[in-house]
Amino acid sequence: xxxxxxxxxxxxxxxxxxxxxxxxxxxxxxxxxxxxxxxxxxxxxxxxxxxxxxxxxxxxxxxxxxxxxxxxxxxxxxxxxxxxxxxxxxxxxxxxxxxxxxxxxxxxxxxxxxxxxxxxxxxxxxxxxxxxxxxxxxxxxxxxxxxxxxx
Numbered sequence: 258x259x260x261x262x263x264x265x266x267x268x269x270x271x272x273x274x275x276x277x278x279x280x281x282x283x284x285x286x287x288x289x290x291x292x293x294x295x296x297x298x299x300x301x302x303x304x305x306x307x308x309x310x311x312x313x314x315x316x317x318x319x320x321x322x323x324x325x326x327x328x329x330x331x332x333x334x335x336x337x338x339x340x341x342x343x344x345x346x347x348x349x350x351x352x353x354x355x356x357x358x359x360x361x362x363x364x365x366x367x368x369x370x371x372x373x374x375x376x377x378x379x380x381x382x383x384x385x386x387x388x389x390x391x392x393x394x395x396x397x398x399x400x401x402x403x404x405x406x407x408x
Contacts, residue, residue, distance in 0.1 A: 298322045 280286060298319050304310060
């Protein structure tokens, strides 16, 4: 019994990471589209005072705008959503691949090489600059500055 439970727990742990549940209600949980312009009928079409159309035309225009925007978005997402998801998935996979297999190894290689150069640079600085500045400090150590206020 305990063995079966352990095997079940192991299967749950090994569960495929690509099949996680998605939230169908809140489709922007990280608010990445907060800065996207949310366009409503009132943001696009407005009649100033004194130049009103018929009420029926205004209501029909509102309904036409809202419904056409809704269905055009749905149609575009149905037709282009999956191909664009494939393209974006490929692009981010390519970026990840390049980062893992090219960028990080180049940076690590650079850091290893620069470590050698930094030791040589440090040795040169300590060999040539330390005695020079030590001598300058001994020369300047006997300088006395006195401030007098003369009236």
